[in-house]
Amino acid sequence: MTGSETPSSFRLAYVPGVTPTKWVRIWNERLPGVPLTLVGVPADEAARTLRGGDADAGFVRLPVDRTDLSAIPLYTETTVVVVPKDHLVAAVDEVSAADLAEEVVLHPLDDTLEWDRPPGLPALERPATTEDAVELVAAGVGLLVVPQSLARLYHRKDLTYRPLSDVPESRIALSWPEERTTDLVEEFIGIVRGRTVNSTRGRPPTPPQPKAKRPEKKGGAPRKPAAGKATGKNPRGASGGGKRGKPRRRP
Numbered sequence: 002m003t004g005s006e007t008p009s010s011f012r013l014a015y016v017p018g019v020t021p022t023k024w025v026r027i028w029n030e031r032l033p034g035v036p037l038t039l040v041g042v043p044a045d046e047a048a049r050t051l052r053g054g055d056a057d058a059g060f061v062r063l064p065v066d067r068t069d070l071s072a073i074p075l076y077t078e079t080t081v082v083v084v085p086k087d088h089l090v091a092a093v094d095e096v097s098a099a100d101l102a103e104e105v106v107l108h109p110l111d112d113t114l115e116w117d118r119p120p121g122l123p124a125l126e127r128p129a130t131t132e133d134a135v136e137l138v139a140a141g142v143g144l145l146v147v148p149q150s151l152a153r154l155y156h157r158k159d160l161t162y163r164p165l166s167d168v169p170e171s172r173i174a175l176s177w178p179e180e181r182t183t184d185l186v187e188e189f190i191g192i193v194r195g196r197t198v199n200s201t202r203g204r205p206p207t208p209p210q211p212k213a214k215r216p217e218k219k220g221g222a223p224r225k226p227a228a229g230k231a232t233g234k235n236p237r238g239a240s241g242g243g244k245r246g247k248p249r250r251r252p
Contacts, residue, residue, distance in 0.1 A: 010035060011189065013038070013039055013189070014039075014051065016061055017151060018151045019060040021039065047061040048176070051178055052069065057181070058189055058190075060175060060176075061173070063172040063174050065174070069178060070177070070178060070179060075193065076173055077171070078171045078173065080114065080170050080171070082101065083135060083147060085138065085161075086159055088144075094164075097165070098120040098167045104144050105142065105143035106123070106144050109133065109145075114170075120146065120165075120168065131151055139160055146165060175189075
């Protein structure tokens with residue numbers, strides 16, 4: 002259902018690791034009169050934020066319960082392992098989950114990856130947050146497996162990361178409450194999907210305007226007949242068309 006009244010602002014939630022700068026810039030260019038407010042939320046609170054009406058739409062990590070939330074998957078992130086710069090893993094371009102079998106791998110409580118069984122050896126305690134886990138990696142306590150965007154977000158000069166194969170990956174989606182699919186939500190969907198400014202999707206189409214009638218001329222010379230059309234008159238005064246015959250000589 003599309004809202005009939007246009008709100009005065011648009012609230013966009015986003016989880017750590019997502020950078021909405023490009024989409025916000027396009028929004029501001031297209032709808033300068035409708036300010037967009039960014040609402041940063043932890044990954045595990047994104048759905049609650051949308052349901053509670055604290056944001057109109059948001060970038061979330063899948064999966065989400067689609068009973069009442071709509072979601073458009075956007076992209077899948079590479080999974081990486083965060084290690085100290087002097088670790089053996091830093092010497093290779095990519096590692097597999099099997100390569101971490103003898104390593105202590107931290108598993109924070111806000112982990113965004115869906116594991117059947119996390120790789121490596123479990124730590125004695127689970128860190129509260131991914132940011133806390135990064136600090137423990139720097140202290141030499143263990144390694145950390147996260148989506149690449151989180152490794153970049155919490156980057157430290159003494160740490161690095163490498164792509165990790167044979168592990169789950171995190172998917173980012175645009176989500177919003179299905180019952181609150183307003184005109185502004187449709188506008189933002191169009192921006193994220195790359196629709197042009199002239200696209201009519203998500204906004205009521207402009208009704209066709211009646212063509213203006215050309216004013217009729219009053220008086221003046223009669224209109225000339227169109228080329229190729231007969232006028233009904235023989236220009237030479239003959240009753241029929243065709244070429245004029247030669248005159249006969251009298252005997």
